[in-house]
Amino acid sequence: MKLFKTVTVAALGLLALQGQAAGRDYIYAVGSSTVYPFTTTVAEHFGKATEFPTPKVESTGTGGGMKLFCAGVGVQHPDVEDASRRIKKSEFERCRKNGVKDIVEVKIGYDGIVMAYSRKAPHRWNLTRRQIFLALAKQIPDPEHPGKLIANPYRTWRQIDPSLPDVAIKVYGPPPTSGTRDAFAELALEGGCKTFDWIKAIKHEDKKRYKAICHGIREDGAYVEAGENDNLIVQKLEADPNTLGIFGFSYLDQNVDKITGARVDGVEPTFENIAASQYPLSRPLFIYVKKAHVGLIPGIVQFLDEYTSEKAWGDEGYLTDKGLIPMPVEERKKYRKIARELIPLESL
Amino acid sequence: MNKTLETVCSGLARRRRREIRFRWYGRIAIFVSLAFLALLITSIVARGYKAFWQTEIAIDVFLDPEELTPPTPEHLARADLAGLIKRSLRQMFPEVHDRRRKRALYRLVSSAAPYQLRDYVLAHPDRIGQTVRLWVLAGADVDLYKKGYIDPEMPASERRLKDYQIAWLRKLESEGRLVLRFNRWFLLNGDSREPEQAGIQVAFRGSLYMMLVTFALSFPLGIAAAIYLEEFAPRNNVWVDLIEININNLAAVPSIVFGLLGLAVFIGWFGLPRSTPLVGGLTLTLMTLPTVIIASRAALKAVPPSIRYAALGIGASRVQTVFHHVLPLAMPGMLTGAIIGMARALGETAPLLMIGMVAFIVDPPQSLLDPATALPVQIYLWADSPERGFVERTSAAIIVLLLFLGIMNLAAILLRKRLERRW
Numbered sequence: 001m002k003l004f005k006t007v008t009v010a011a012l013g014l015l016a017l018q019g020q021a022a023g024r025d026y027i028y029a030v031g032s033s034t035v036y037p038f039t040t041t042v043a044e045h046f047g048k049a050t051e052f053p054t055p056k057v058e059s060t061g062t063g064g065g066m067k068l069f070c071a072g073v074g075v076q077h078p079d080v081e082d083a084s085r086r087i088k089k090s091e092f093e094r095c096r097k098n099g100v101k102d103i104v105e106v107k108i109g110y111d112g113i114v115m116a117y118s119r120k121a122p123h124r125w126n127l128t129r130r131q132i133f134l135a136l137a138k139q140i141p142d143p144e145h146p147g148k149l150i151a152n153p154y155r156t157w158r159q160i161d162p163s164l165p166d167v168a169i170k171v172y173g174p175p176p177t178s179g180t181r182d183a184f185a186e187l188a189l190e191g192g193c194k195t196f197d198w199i200k201a202i203k204h205e206d207k208k209r210y211k212a213i214c215h216g217i218r219e220d221g222a223y224v225e226a227g228e229n230d231n232l233i234v235q236k237l238e239a240d241p242n243t244l245g246i247f248g249f250s251y252l253d254q255n256v257d258k259i260t261g262a263r264v265d266g267v268e269p270t271f272e273n274i275a276a277s278q279y280p281l282s283r284p285l286f287i288y289v290k291k292a293h294v295g296l297i298p299g300i301v302q303f304l305d306e307y308t309s310e311k312a313w314g315d316e317g318y319l320t321d322k323g324l325i326p327m328p329v330e331e332r333k334k335y336r337k338i339a340r341e342l343i344p345l346e347s348l
Numbered sequence: 349m350n351k352t353l354e355t356v357c358s359g360l361a362r363r364r365r366r367e368i369r370f371r372w373y374g375r376i377a378i379f380v381s382l383a384f385l386a387l388l389i390t391s392i393v394a395r396g397y398k399a400f401w402q403t404e405i406a407i408d409v410f411l412d413p414e415e416l417t418p419p420t421p422e423h424l425a426r427a428d429l430a431g432l433i434k435r436s437l438r439q440m441f442p443e444v445h446d447r448r449r450k451r452a453l454y455r456l457v458s459s460a461a462p463y464q465l466r467d468y469v470l471a472h473p474d475r476i477g478q479t480v481r482l483w484v485l486a487g488a489d490v491d492l493y494k495k496g497y498i499d500p501e502m503p504a505s506e507r508r509l510k511d512y513q514i515a516w517l518r519k520l521e522s523e524g525r526l527v528l529r530f531n532r533w534f535l536l537n538g539d540s541r542e543p544e545q546a547g548i549q550v551a552f553r554g555s556l557y558m559m560l561v562t563f564a565l566s567f568p569l570g571i572a573a574a575i576y577l578e579e580f581a582p583r584n585n586v587w588v589d590l591i592e593i594n595i596n597n598l599a600a601v602p603s604i605v606f607g608l609l610g611l612a613v614f615i616g617w618f619g620l621p622r623s624t625p626l627v628g629g630l631t632l633t634l635m636t637l638p639t640v641i642i643a644s645r646a647a648l649k650a651v652p653p654s655i656r657y658a659a660l661g662i663g664a665s666r667v668q669t670v671f672h673h674v675l676p677l678a679m680p681g682m683l684t685g686a687i688i689g690m691a692r693a694l695g696e697t698a699p700l701l702m703i704g705m706v707a708f709i710v711d712p713p714q715s716l717l718d719p720a721t722a723l724p725v726q727i728y729l730w731a732d733s734p735e736r737g738f739v740e741r742t743s744a745a746i747i748v749l750l751l752f753l754g755i756m757n758l759a760a761i762l763l764r765k766r767l768e769r770r771w
Binding site: 024026033036037039040041043044045047048049050051053054056057058059060076230231248250251253254255256257316318322323 | 425451459463498502507508538539540541542619621622623704706707708709710711719729731732733734735736739
């Protein structure tokens with residue numbers, strides 16, 4: 001068996017016309033598809049402006065990326081993880097167990113989640129989180145028997161609130177594997193769910209049940225999973241002006257001529273409102289860097305410097321053109337300091 | 349006797365009608381499939397052909413000696429080339445003073461413009477100190493405008509370019525400074541976040557290298573296995589039957605499973621680097637091998653037994669029979685089988701997902717061990733990008749993939765025609 005392995009590896013080496021590269025001279029990032037456009041933009045600028053090669057960025061989803069990132073230290077493991085949520089305690093511990101001790105956490109900015117609709121729609125949508133919850137949750141509190149749950153009976157928006165248009169509830173959104181879906185459940189559904197006091201009270205008694213109520217999305221056809229391809233949702237919204245679609249702010253930003261975002265709790269999803277933390281459905285984005293790889297892989301320090309520079313993540317930086325919502329100046333200073341001095345995350 | 353004739357005659361018209369009907373069913377079936385194919389191809393070509401053209405803007409740049417000397421790559425990497433481009437844009441539109449509008453003005457040209465200027469200066473160091481007319485890539489929105497995707501009739505709040513930007517572009521157009529040219533960048537560049545700079549070089553090379561690896565491994569291995577199983581393996585042996593069943597099953601296994609296998613074996617066990625064409629090619633080899641074996645065996649079976657008997661009859665050994673007589677006759681069929689198997693592998697994304705080829709890679713791979721993507725992966729990545737300019741590039745990449753496939757199939761047909769022997 002050992003001979004076989006040796007022979008095969010030798011054959012593969014010959015085939016490649018050069019021995020297996022002992023090191024890796026480019027930075028390797030993995031993770032969230034939401035952060036992917038931002039990290040790739042920085043990677044491209046970094047590759048053009050410095051003598052270092054352009055980093056390789058893989059789009060694996062936050063969870064999948066964490067698995068690779070936390071697998072260990074060494075050239076075969078990634079240096080940077082893109083995350084559309086904070087690292088979980090379990091992931092942090094997994095990292096530690098595998099020898100990835102010092103992780104530098106850098107918040108890069110915010111992303112807004114929008115509920116958008118076609119510009120051709122006859123009505124302007126103005127929703128509250130409570131209405132979103134009532135429209136999309138799997139189970140809702142029975143209006144006649146407070147304190148009890150029933151399967152979501154609503155078919156049209158008018159049934160939820162007389163002020164809403166009399167059209168069937170049909171919302172296109174991302175599938176469960178998506179980070180956008182998690183964030184939507186957490187920000188919009190849970191936000192609406194919490195407005196029922198008795199459900200809010202459950203949170204302390206039975207966390208699991210609370211999560212099941214507040215994060216459960218109905219499966220009777222009102223919520224349509226449209227795959228990870230957000231461009232497809234834009235096309236569907238255009239085809240049927242009575243539907244809504246859920247996706248990241250950058251898609252709205254790029255398609256302003258076709259779609260517009262619903263107001264949530266009275267706030268319009270604009271760049272300014274998200275940056276000012278007015279818009280309720282926004283979430284922070286992070287990158288995580290392995291400190292042990294600094295010095296092992298050339299250019300990590302310079303890459304972080306590029307990422308946290310004003311020309312990248314500043315108010316008028318090139319990342320804002322890609323739809324990233326910048327942090328306030330104070331927060332940017334804080335995270336730039338962390339990135340420059342490589343201050344690792346102590347605990348969660 | 350008369351009665352039989354009568355029965356036959358009375359049924360004749362019905363039978364003839366049935367035959368005509370059946371022929372028409374067949375024709376309709378072919379027509380429907382052709383119609384769908386035509387619809388698919390026209391919609392892709394209609395959406396994608398414009399990506400092979402790219403808007404370029406002519407700007408008059410003063411090659412400032414203060415900034416540009418000495419014209420070495422090291423110095424130019426630090427020089428403020430973007431500043432020179434901005435300066436010439438301001439000179440072209442001296443009426444723009446407002447900060448916001450200036451930013452919009454700078455965005456008329458692509459962020460690649462300073463690098464184009466750098467390349468120009470490196471190629472013509474003698475022109476420093478002069479003002480030269482330089483054609484640079486236009487920004488993505490300008491490109492959309494020039495190609496007619498932005499409707500100036502729409503209300504200003506609902507389109508991506510403001511009225512004043514459109515006025516600038518009209519002025520540039522009237523001066524002949526805004527033209528569509530053949531988009532060589534699309535063929536020469538790697539991936540980019542800016543649609544106007546994105547190209548398929550990395551994906552094309554990745555696919556090509558993977559196909560070479562796949563062909564180099566799956567063809568000889570597949571033929572050897574097929575020859576042994578068809579010509580030498582004992583008949584009615586339990587082990588041989590078991591192997592046959594397994595090969596047939598493997599041909600039907602979903603491709604993602606091969607991706608997992610490739611991840612475990614080539615990356616996990618052999619420690620080969622992720623995202624490389626070598627690992628991709630090896631994984632696709634695993635996937636194509638069963639198809640190649642099955643097709644090759646069918647080709648061997650199709651060789652008439654009389655050829656074998658004749659060869660054996662005049663005293664050839666079994667190996668001589670196979671290699672001198674059977675194999676040359678079966679070769680066209682084997683090649684076709686191998687190329688069809690590879691064509692399927694060319695369009696695969698699922699196994700490549702597992703081995704890290706769904707990635708943003710800018711620098712073209714120089715060897716089989718450099719990171720690369722593949723054409724179907726690039727299509728997937730662009731289809732998922734928010735920037736509007738990627739819509740036409742997605743279709744353009746599909747066109748390139750279809751051409752690649754077409755060339756492979758054409759090669760199969762030509763080889764078959766050349767090698768085919770009739771008896």
